[in-house]
Amino acid sequence: MLYNPWLFLQNQRAFMLGAGVTLLLGTSAVALSLVCGLIGWMLKSSNLRTLRWVGNAYVETLRNTPTLLYIYLIYFGLAEIRIQIPPFTSAVLALGVQGGAYTTEIIRGAFTAVREEQRQAARALGFRPMMSLLYIELPQMLRVAFPALGNQVISILLGTSIASVIAVPELTYQSQIIGESTYQYFGVFGIDALLYIVIVQIVSAVWRSMEHLWFGKWGRTV
Amino acid sequence: MSSLVPYIGVLIRGAFVTLEISALSLLFSFVIGTLLGMAATSRITPVRIGVKLYVETVRSVPLLVLLFFAYYALPLVLGVNLSPYRAATLTLTAYAGAFMSEAVRAGIQAVGSDQWAAARSLAMNYRLTMLYVVAPQALRVTLPAAAGIFIDLLKGASLTSIIGFVELLQTAVNIRNVTFSITPLMAAGVLYFIMCFSLSRVGHRIERALQYGGH
Numbered sequence: 001m002l003y004n005p006w007l008f009l010q011n012q013r014a015f016m017l018g019a020g021v022t023l024l025l026g027t028s029a030v031a032l033s034l035v036c037g038l039i040g041w042m043l044k045s046s047n048l049r050t051l052r053w054v055g056n057a058y059v060e061t062l063r064n065t066p067t068l069l070y071i072y073l074i075y076f077g078l079a080e081i082r083i084q085i086p087p088f089t090s091a092v093l094a095l096g097v098q099g100g101a102y103t104t105e106i107i108r109g110a111f112t113a114v115r116e117e118q119r120q121a122a123r124a125l126g127f128r129p130m131m132s133l134l135y136i137e138l139p140q141m142l143r144v145a146f147p148a149l150g151n152q153v154i155s156i157l158l159g160t161s162i163a164s165v166i167a168v169p170e171l172t173y174q175s176q177i178i179g180e181s182t183y184q185y186f187g188v189f190g191i192d193a194l195l196y197i198v199i200v201q202i203v204s205a206v207w208r209s210m211e212h213l214w215f216g217k218w219g220r221t222v
Numbered sequence: 223m224s225s226l227v228p229y230i231g232v233l234i235r236g237a238f239v240t241l242e243i244s245a246l247s248l249l250f251s252f253v254i255g256t257l258l259g260m261a262a263t264s265r266i267t268p269v270r271i272g273v274k275l276y277v278e279t280v281r282s283v284p285l286l287v288l289l290f291f292a293y294y295a296l297p298l299v300l301g302v303n304l305s306p307y308r309a310a311t312l313t314l315t316a317y318a319g320a321f322m323s324e325a326v327r328a329g330i331q332a333v334g335s336d337q338w339a340a341a342r343s344l345a346m347n348y349r350l351t352m353l354y355v356v357a358p359q360a361l362r363v364t365l366p367a368a369a370g371i372f373i374d375l376l377k378g379a380s381l382t383s384i385i386g387f388v389e390l391l392q393t394a395v396n397i398r399n400v401t402f403s404i405t406p407l408m409a410a411g412v413l414y415f416i417m418c419f420s421l422s423r424v425g426h427r428i429e430r431a432l433q434y435g436g437h
Contacts, residue, residue: 064373064418065411066380068391073411077404154282161284165384172287185294193283193291200282 007187011178018174019195025088025170026157029095033156036100041107055104062101067162070094075166091163099156106152110145111137143215150207154200161196171195226405229397233406236393237413243307243382243389244375247314251375252368254315255322259364260352262327273323280320285378289313293385310382317378318371325367329360362432369425373418380414390414 008015043055062070074090085093114137122132164173175192179185262273280288293309304312333356341351383392394410 060419061415064377064422065414066377066391068380068383069407069411069414072391072395073404073407076398077407080402080404158282158284161286162381164286172284172290175287176290179290179294185290186298189287189291189295193279193287196284196287197279197282 003187003190004182004184007178007182007184008191011182014174014178015171015191015195018169018171019199021088021168021170022157022160023199025091025095025160025163025168026153028092029099029156029160030153032092032096033099033103033152036097037103037107040100040104041111044104044108045111059101059104062098063105067094067098067159068165070098071162071166087163087166087168090166091160091168095156095159095163099152099159102152102155103149106145106148107141109148110141113144114140143218146207146211146215150204150211153207154203157200157203158196225401225403226397226409229401229406230409232397233390233393233409233413236388236390236410237417239388239393240376240379240390241417243311243314243387244372244379247311247318247375247379248368248372250311250315251318251322251371254319255326258319258323259326259330262323263330277320277323280317285313285317286381286384288317289381289385292316306382306385306387309385310379310387314375314378314382318375321371321374322368325364325371326360328367329362329364330356332363333359365432366425366429369421369428373421373425376414376418376421 004010040055040058043051043058046052046055071090071094074085074093075087078085078090118136118140119132122136127136160168160170161172163170164176167173171192175188179188182188258273258276261269262277264270289310292313293304293306296309296312297303337355337359338351341355346355379389380391383389383395388396390410390413394406397406398404
């Protein structure tokens with residue numbers, strides 16, 4: 001039989017567990033990618049040429065190599081020097097550090113979008129650079145970067161499926177397991193895909209309404 | 223490092239396999255993307271909705287799940303076995319096709335409606351306008367995006383190793399499994415970097431070459 005209509009109900013627990021792990025993995029990786037993005041941006045916009053070079057190298061290297069490579073490198077590579085990292089942590093590291101490279105560029109773009117006058121005005125009002133960054137620039141940068149960050153969150157969420165190769169029990173891994181035991185591959189991966197679509201649509205709807213709620217009143221001005 | 227020397231040739235062959243499957247998928251996806259991109263600007267609403275549905279679906283599902291679907295589920299539906307190579311090409315084409323159709327749609331829409339009006343007043347029909355007026359200008363937006371899609375394909379092709387297709391990354395993993403060292407993985411990373419980075423440079427160059435006017 002091609003499709004057993006009860007497939008989802010029979011394996012509901014596994015699917016839901018998988019979706020939960022996917023969300024947890026995605027959230028952790030997004031959090032790490034924001035931290036890495038901020039660090040990467042600070043490196044790239046540093047006054048020291050060496051630090052700028054490190055920032056550029058970070059962004060260009062990570063953006064031009066596949067995620068799966070990093071999962072293998074962290075998982076196999078660290079095992080080689082006798083460091084054991086659990087699969088979940090390896091996946092968070094790989095996705096977060098790589099996502100950070102993209103986030104670096106998003107933050108950099110947002111910073112250039114905030115006008116120079118804003119910085120000068122902050123300086124004139126006696127804000128120290130760090131204070132002005134925190135209270136004047138970052139809030140405006142967040143607004144500019146918000147849509148791009150949303151896309152980044154979604155691409156990290158979709159990327160979590162790659163963690164299934166190192167047996168992180170997320171959605172795709174659970175689907176593979178169910179598929180192997182029921183041989184209902186059509187139904188299993190159909191449900192799997194559907195769940196991803198639901199997650200992605202919910203996340204992007206929430207993101208859009210958050211944007212509207214927080215930044216809607218400012219319209220399109222920067 | 224010295225353990226890598228006998229395997230360099232194999233790794234480079236792996237890189238060419240990755241390049242081949244990505245280029246093939248890019249070529250196919252360009253055809254699909256052009257058709258779908260034109261359909262996305264169609265005046266018939268159901269056609270537009272259909273394309274939108276396809277694009278949104280592909281963009282909301284991980285490439286890996288699409289690969290699994292093509293490799294494990296499609297044979298059950300179609301009743302024919304797909305080799306990893308065919309399943310991979312099919313999936314990468316469908317995947318890139320969605321992004322390509324967006325790039326083509328953006329390109330077509332970047333051409334102002336006054337151009338259509340001007341062509342209309344010169345008694346040019348849809349086919350002629352598209353071919354001689356809109357397409358050359360749309361390429362300005364579409365081609366740089368296509369370079370980006372090619373990069374995504376090169377990186378995405380690494381996932382085809384999971385359904386058993388031996389490309390660059392799998393070659394590196396295979397070498398690791400005999401040498402017990404991660405140097406081959408690093409070497410694969412370098413090869414990926416060389417391919418993707420030079421492609422992104424080419425993309426920038428195309429973008430700059432195609433710019434004109436006061437935009």
